[in-house]
Amino acid sequence: MKAKTHSSEYYRQMLATQDHAIKRLNGHAKIMLFARSQEIPINSEQAAHGYYVISGAVRRSAIRSDGRRQILDLMLPGDFFFVVKGHHDLTVEAIAEDTALASYPGQLVEQLAQRDAHFARELRDLAFQTLSRMQDQLLIIGGITAIEKVSSFLLALASRSAGAKSQVVLPLTRYDIAEYLAVSVETVCRSFTSLQQRGAIRLAGKRTVRIINRDVLEESSDHAGVQ
Amino acid sequence: MKAKTHSSEYYRQMLATQDHAIKRLNGHAKIMLFARSQEIPINSEQAAHGYYVISGAVRRSAIRSDGRRQILDLMLPGDFFFVVKGHHDLTVEAIAEDTALASYPGQLVEQLAQRDAHFARELRDLAFQTLSRMQDQLLIIGGITAIEKVSSFLLALASRSAGAKSQVVLPLTRYDIAEYLAVSVETVCRSFTSLQQRGAIRLAGKRTVRIINRDVLEESSDHAGVQ
DNA sequence: CGGGTTATTGACGTCCCTCAACAATGGTGG
DNA sequence: CCACCATTGTTGAGGGACGTCAATAACCCG
Numbered sequence: 324m325k326a327k328t329h330s331s332e333y334y335r336q337m338l339a340t341q342d343h344a345i346k347r348l349n350g351h352a353k354i355m356l357f358a359r360s361q362e363i364p365i366n367s368e369q370a371a372h373g374y375y376v377i378s379g380a381v382r383r384s385a386i387r388s389d390g391r392r393q394i395l396d397l398m399l400p401g402d403f404f405f406v407v408k409g410h411h412d413l414t415v416e417a418i419a420e421d422t423a424l425a426s427y428p429g430q431l432v433e434q435l436a437q438r439d440a441h442f443a444r445e446l447r448d449l450a451f452q453t454l455s456r457m458q459d460q461l462l463i464i465g466g467i468t469a470i471e472k473v474s475s476f477l478l479a480l481a482s483r484s485a486g487a488k489s490q491v492v493l494p495l496t497r498y499d500i501a502e503y504l505a506v507s508v509e510t511v512c513r514s515f516t517s518l519q520q521r522g523a524i525r526l527a528g529k530r531t532v533r534i535i536n537r538d539v540l541e542e543s544s545d546h547a548g549v550q
Numbered sequence: 551m552k553a554k555t556h557s558s559e560y561y562r563q564m565l566a567t568q569d570h571a572i573k574r575l576n577g578h579a580k581i582m583l584f585a586r587s588q589e590i591p592i593n594s595e596q597a598a599h600g601y602y603v604i605s606g607a608v609r610r611s612a613i614r615s616d617g618r619r620q621i622l623d624l625m626l627p628g629d630f631f632f633v634v635k636g637h638h639d640l641t642v643e644a645i646a647e648d649t650a651l652a653s654y655p656g657q658l659v660e661q662l663a664q665r666d667a668h669f670a671r672e673l674r675d676l677a678f679q680t681l682s683r684m685q686d687q688l689l690i691i692g693g694i695t696a697i698e699k700v701s702s703f704l705l706a707l708a709s710r711s712a713g714a715k716s717q718v719v720l721p722l723t724r725y726d727i728a729e730y731l732a733v734s735v736e737t738v739c740r741s742f743t744s745l746q747q748r749g750a751i752r753l754a755g756k757r758t759v760r761i762i763n764r765d766v767l768e769e770s771s772d773h774a775g776v777q
Numbered sequence: 778c779g780g781g782t783t784a785t786t787g788a789c790g791t792c793c794c795t796c797a798a799c800a801a802t803g804g805t806g807g
Numbered sequence: 808c809c810a811c812c813a814t815t816g817t818t819g820a821g822g823g824a825c826g827t828c829a830a831t832a833a834c835c836c837g
Contacts (some may be wrong), residue, residue, distance in 0.1 A: 340772065341725070342663075371674075385685075385689060387689070387772060387773070388691075388771075388772040389772040389773040389774040389775075389808090390774075391773065393688065393689055393692045395688055395689075396684050400782060408662070411685070431652070431669070435675065436670065436671075437667035440663065440664035440667075440670070443663065443664075443667070443670050444660070444663075446674070447598075447673070447674060447677065449678045450678075450681075451634065451677075453679060453681060454677075454680060454684070457681070457684045457685070457688065458612070458622050458638070458640075458684070460688065461620065461622055461684065461687065461688060462614070462620055462622075462730070463692065463730035464610060464688065464691055464692060465614075465620045465691060466732075467732075467792090467793070467825095467826075468793090469793070470793080477663075496814090496815065496816085497815070497816060497817090498814095498815075498816095504694035505694075506793075506794085507793070507794055507795080508816080508817095509793085509794080509795085509816095509817080509818080510632075510792090510794075510817065512817055512818080513793090513817085513818080515817095516817080516818085516819095529801085529802080529815080529816065544615075545614060545615040545616040546614070546616040546618065547615070547616040547617075547835095548616075599806070646803065647833060661778080694793095694794075694824095695824070695825090696824080696825070723782090723783065723784090723785060724785090725782095725783075725784095733825075733826085734825070734826055734827080735783090735784080735785095735825075735828085736784095736785080736825085737785080737824090737826075738784095739784080739785050740785085740825090742784095742785090743785075743786085756783075756784065756833085756834080
């Protein structure tokens with residue numbers, strides 16, 4: 324049974340619930356649907372193109388010289404992000420099937436920012452969102468053990484995803500998680516099973532994590548807890 | 551023999567050589583000197599306070615729940631950075647003795663940004679600088695082996711530091727490097743000696759690294775090279 | 778000179794990456 | 808609908824890399 328693709332109107336209604344400064348441009352925003360692994364266009368204008376994640380997930384990643392891929396940022400529903408023609412060769416692509424984005428042409432954003440100084444300021448705050456996300460990721464990756472990383476990752480995901488905090492639906496594969504945490508896929512799997520054996524989480528299906536004991540999970544997320 | 555502390559006028563001349571959009575506010579900028587490990591004030595206004603590094607080095611770091619410290623960003627001469635009253639408890643402090651900063655009051659920056667849309671745009675680009683730095687760091691930390699991390703770190707430092715690229719003066723201790731790369735201090739040391747044995751670098755004193763063979767160093771900076 | 782910080786090297790144990798095999802899943806076409 | 812195949816997920820064995828503990832050296836500054 325395949326998930327039904329929603330109408331453009333459906334996504335536009337979801338978009339209306341957002342609370343960003345950008346919402347003032349919603350009238351001019353285009354709703355775009357992406358398949359898994361499909362690249363988000365950069366539209367190489369001068370101005371930085373803006374996107375808002377309605378549903379699904381998006382990753383920004385870079386390829387190392389040795390071929391490995393490192394996910395640099397992970398955008399979830401409710402997140403806003405810019406796409407600039409970076410000096411590095413990094414790609415931005417949809418992770419989940421049927422990822423819905425609202426697209427704000429850089430031209431329009433730039434114009435409004437020039438007219439409205441208050442809007443320009445909120446735009447800057449939006450950029451700090453990205454910075455904050457990357458800081459969190461840096462702290463997660465900087466962990467010593469793999470269980471530490473996976474635990475922090477799950478907690479971060481739980482706090483970012485809307486609704487019930489005790490159940491997290493992973494929008495990414497184990498491979499994506501591995502590339503995000505800079506560990507091998509096998510280690511990610513072993514960490515999951517280990518956390519399950521400790522009674523911290525329970526896997527309901529491959530992609531759904533129920534947080535059984537948050538204390539144990541938080542304890543595992545720092546090095547003292549793992550010992 | 552202690553390095554002579556320069557006059558405020560000396561630093562102001564160095565500041566005049568900068569090429570940022572912020573230079574228009576140089577007249578209102580204050581020159582501030584910091585000792586090693588001295589914290590940079592946040593001035594908790596609403597507006598984000600701006601700093602330009604004239605000489606020395608600054609680190610932004612966070613303390614983990616297990617007590618370890620992670621350096622989240624490293625600012626070198628020529629870099630511009632903002633200090634916002636972060637939701638996380640992170641500290642910003644000088645690394646090197648006699649670190650000289652130009653301080654741009656958030657109030658003034660905000661005002662000019664409101665008057666001049668072009669300036670506001672350049673301000674946004676300045677924020678992307680920070681983003682770019684953190685992306686580089688994420689790629690470095692995401693490396694597998696320690697030698698990989700140290701090699702990338704040295705190369706990044708060499709490309710960021712002005713002047714002769716074949717000689718890098720480390721503004722930070724081994725401990726700082728360890729906290730930046732998220733590895734132990736001992737491993738940092740071993741990586742240095744290992745790179746020296748391979749003929750990639752040569753340690754001239756504890757804090758000066760001469761890059762003997764850049765090819766070997768670049769080869770060590772990806773995993774294929776380390777094998 | 779003396780004490781505190783910084784830097785280096787060794788021994789040891791553990792964690793994780795690699796290779797490998799296999800299971801489970803999902804989509805496609807007959 | 809089922810067979811097939813690619814993708815995704817899981818578990819085991821083995822070896823190398825790194826963290827920890829420890830001792831010592833080098834350095835800085837009073």
